[in-house]
Amino acid sequence: MASGNAIRGSRVGAGPMGEAERGETAPRIWISFYCCNGHETKPSFASEAQIPETWDCPRCGFPAGPDQDNPPAPPRTEPYKTHLAYVRERRSDEDGEAILAEALAKLRGEA
């Protein structure tokens, strides 16, 4: 249990991003990413590395993209909204109530 912290600590101290190796490794480039909250983050990459399409914003945790005018949407709310809209399109409120009543009746029957 205590070993978890020890491993973490040693990784931070001797991380692969350490500046000490700078002279031997490929030059680094900095890419700006923008999240939908207007935060800018500039992680560095080895110039040979593949640049990811999105980067997690360190300030709000939302995905950030290289296009400032068109940042990626937050991943957690979009599918939920889309699904809800889809359900609403498919079923009227009346249908929803009937289905709910049926489900409740089944639950009561089993209990």
Ligand SMILES: [Zn+2]
């Ligand atoms: Zn952000």
